[in-house]
Amino acid sequence: MTGSPDPSRFLDSPAHPLSAYPNVYEAAFGWDRVPEARDFLRVARASLHRPPRAMAELACGTGVLARHWARAGIPTVGLDRNPRYLMYAEGEARREALPVEWVLGDLADLALPNPVDVAVVPMDGLTYLTREEEFRSFFQGVAEALSPDGCLLLDLSLVPPGDPAPRFRHRWTVHLRPAGRLRVEWRSWGRAHGPLRQRWEVGRMVQELKGRPSALFAEVERHAILAPEDLLRWGVREGPFHAMRVRDAPAHRSPGEVGRVLRGLPRRAGAYLVCFDLRPNR
Secondary structure (H helix, E strand, O other): OOOOOOHHHHOOOOOEEHHHOHHHHHHHOOOOOHHHHHHHHHHHHHHHOOOOOOEEEEOOOOOHHHHHHHHOOOOEEEEEOOHHHHHHHHHHHHHOOOOEEEEEOOHHHOOOOOOEEEEEEOOOHHHHOOOHHHHHHHHHHHHHHEEEEEEEEEEEEEOOOOOOOOOOEEEEEEEEOOOEEEEEEEEEEEEEEOOOOEEEEEEEEEEEEOOOOOEEEEEEEEEEOEOHHHHHHHHHHOOOOOEEEEEOOOOOOOOOOOOOEOOOOOOOOEEEEEEEEOOOOO
């Protein structure tokens, strides 16, 4: 891949790989995600015209959403490519006797043990696919994993064709018990380039605990900059779904405000909630 070099070398000190520390990941993204989980449920009910009987969180990380849906009595599957995250998620679910099945797998080649009514990819998880064939495989795999009237929900940042890809930089602090904090920075890196535009995404976390040296954790990944037209083509025009609808606010950034359904495709770069339906003429 040409373009900006891997930013790992520019981290200010040797970093622990975040992928090996699910407890740090859970802390960093451990804000109250119940409203987000409920928003996905609300949109799913509107799409299905009934409550979902089974759900899946894809690219689930430590499975926060999957565990919430299971607490609501919905049989749930959590799928992720990181076995450490899944082991952590399984331990948390076991403590509450939650009905969650954890599956090691990749979005580009996914398979679920049983059909589900709703599959969710939260927090821009789909952008970690970076090749067109991976996206086509994803849509085919999800369609096969859904019940006949099922739906796919994606929280995504989208950039219309021809628009410059905006840079992002998010910072927040998590207070740790009994005495400490986790300072988190999540940002884009480098210029967007390539036929399917890509950029580096860097997560950097500094853990500060009383009486201990600070520790740096980091994640560096490529991610794709997606246009709504690409999703429509892969999912509907060339794919297995019958319809695509876009809401003007995502569940993970505007809990309780997933917004209205747009009449057409988004014309501005921003974060959206995208729904794909299997059932025709809904």
